[in-house]
Amino acid sequence: MEEAPEIKQTWQQKLLFYTTAFFVLLGTFSLFSFLFLVPFVIDPAFTTIFMEFDETPALCMTVKADRRLGVSNCSWTSCREGCTKDIYDCTQILVHYKKVPPDYNLTAPPDIRTPREERSIPEEYDYEKNISEEEQTTGLMGDDSEWYYREARLLPNVKGCGYPPMLNCSIFLKLYKEVGTNYTCYYSRVDPSMVISHLDMWQVYMNLVYAMAIPIPSFIVSVIYLAIAYFKIYNDDEETAPLEKNAEAMDIEGESGPDATPVQPASGGITPASEAFREDLASFGHHFKVAMVDEMSRDSFTEGVLSVSIGGNVGKTMTTSISTTGGPIADI
Template sequence: MGDEIIEEQNWKQKLLFYITAFFVLLGIFSLFSFLFLVPFVIDPAFTTIFMEFDEKPAFCVTVKIQRLLGASNCSWTSCREGCTKDIYDCTQIFVTYKILPNDTYANTSLSWSTMATVESPFARHEKALLDDYDYESETFTGLQPNTSEWHYREARLLPNVKGCGYPPSLNCSNWLKNYTTVGTNFSCYYSKIDPGLVMSDLNMIQVYMNLVYAMCIPIPSFIVSVIYLAIAYFKIYTDDEEAAPLEKNAEDIDVEGENEINQTPVPPASGGITPGSEAFREDLASFGHHFKVAMVDDISRDSLVDGVINSVSMGGSIGKTMTTSISTTGGPVADI
């Protein structure tokens, strides 16, 4: 019975240990993964949403390329390998874009490569713009007046809202090759909040999904881990620590009871004898017996001496006296 209880306790303790270790690791990995995702996924996703990029593509033309060296000259770059990398060599791409009417998108695709092969009205309009547009005719940059054919001149072109590329999904070297030729035309997406910011690619569904994955998995996992660890610390382990001494005392009492049943009783030490105890009465009776024996010995010696004296004076009566003295005593002399 005792072995079964011990085995059950050991099984429960092991299970509790593994569950606690799992939630500790889950909380640690959730926290670090969330901290890792903040600069790479969460912040770019929120920025993309807040900048309110128009999901309808605009018509962009590369009009200016700048390559600068030095950290002081590179305040921004069109594409860099990682957002945490310091910028010492930057390539800045400026584009001019035009917002096309809504009916233009009816028979066109979002890919300019498709437009180049399909003779749509949009593609013919694009070719006419490339042939007739004079890139140096505009005298100022930024938002153009309503009379201008273009909406914005020399906007910054980025692959995404942060301008960061992470191979293999985005290789900045390959991306720059596609857009660093003056006169290159392509579809782009401008920001309604900052019209001077243009992206070459936009997928709002993917942006929302990345945000959901980055927040709805690490944060709830961390919260659940913290709640379990708090309950385990203040409730489970506290109850176990309080119950452990009681169980140990109960086992000790059971063991002592079994030992008392199997062993013969041993009289307690004299220091623990009370006047009403059985041991005290036994000791008292034994003491009285020895005291009587001692008194009889003393009386026998005195009688023996008197008997000898009387036998000398009376002559011939010593045998009777000795016989009387020996027969009347109950001590050791009588035994002799």
Template sequence: MENEKIEQTWKQKLLFYTTAFFVLLGIFSLFSFLFLVPFVIDPAFTTIFMEFDEEPAHCVTLRTDRRIGASNCSWTSCREGCTKDIYTCTQIFVNYKAANRTNTSTVLSTVPPQALLMREKRAILDDYDYDEDDLSNDHEEWTFQEAKLLPNVKGCGYPPMLNCSIFLKTHQEIGSNFSCYYSKVDPSLVISHLDMWQVYMNLVYAMAIPIPSFIISVVYLAFAYFKIYNEDEEEAPLEKNAEDIDMEGDSGPVETPIPPASGGLTPASEAFREDLASFGHHLKVAMVDDMSRDSLVDGVSIGVPIGGSIGKTMTTSISTTGGPVANI
């Protein structure tokens, strides 16, 4: 008998597609979160923890070192690809002066008015060529000397948002003037670009979308597994039993055939019991016929055939004395 194709109801179809949607949502949200951790979430948290001053400082390139070899390149000012191995590196060192009014007034108070006027002109003219000796010896002017310059806190990125060739060309020339942002936690670290609003938004987008999506998917799948599908499995046997009962009512009671006895007779078998009852009945009939006679002789022999499967004739001898038949 061929198995009949069971048509699914709209409720079962809706449950199937909903479960499939949440399974795919959980998988994609998990993998997207793992992908965003090294590229977005970790740099954003590091930028926040380093406490960069949002007010730009004035930076001047002090020197540029070009190194070759993995042992010599512990860091580089810019690299395209955060997971890329570094074998050649360009290290840019800068001096910067914080744009803090208190510190600036303290530093400038020791500077003569003529020198102050010259330094203000230097800050305005970006194409001014600083002398390296002046940059390294003017201790009173700089907040920090020989700080490491990076485009961001990790020093890496991907085009077109970050092009290392353009970055190095802009900042590697000695005496180059540009705005920078220094870290209050590590003053030796300086970055050229900072947008804290964008940093916070990237962190929110990277965490507020994948994490809740994954949690919602897990909650639904757990609820569906322990509640919805369990109820369907419990209802299925009940419906099947009801169908079986209806089929039995339509076809009428089914008699269970008694299997025939095989082998020898035993006292517990049905055939033996039937034969024994038949023998008792024939014996009673024969005794009533004999008692109706007028006289009895000694040694009356009564041959009673026993029916059934025994197939033998039993002979019973009844001896009587001179007394009446009623004593038997």
């Protein structure tokens, strides 16, 4: 049995295959990367923008740090390594904070100041005594009070979670959980009970742009190309391929068939002097003669049938005779 010849692909077919494979992979990775970035980058970035944090740093002081165990006791935590991690062991840091005027000289960097370092609050300030003597009220105090807000929740970012090495909760808690520690922080205009230790709005906007401007357009372009390729390019190829195969099969069958009849060339027309014309004329004359003989036979048969009258009043005898006149029937 003769093996079928190997079909070689053209460079257009190879280019179409690799292009389609590229866009399939691009669309798949774009979709999964976008789904991965939603909870870790996109959602925190939008939440940070919507919370409207004041970019002017405020002055915070830690007033309470409680460590709690159990899911029921951990409704929130100041720091959590892993945004999807269940909270069984939590440390809740509460701070007082107040606004500072624009020309206020913050001598320490905005990330952290400890009581032993240079302070904006006087050294002789007795934290424990003054806190106990102050009116035990929490919440928003306003600009007229010493503290703008009492016992606000301190978080490293708007979600209070992250992953090492970007965020190490052990280091964060060590820096901020000591009562009396004062440092700069950023409060939310939407929810003044929340303050964060770090804020970089430019980086927040850049993270949002990178997380959305790359995966979404890549996925849309991939879907558009695959739709065009499926409904236009590959569909046309599938419709054309059977017609070409059938045409090739008919050509091979017509050339190699045992009963193949040669086709008259189109250039040689039929003329009265041609052989084809004489053959057609002779065939037509033969068929015409046969038809005339059949017609004459039917007429002679009809004329030879005679009816005999019925004799008497009660005569019921009918006889018929067939004349044997000349014609084709007489010979039968």
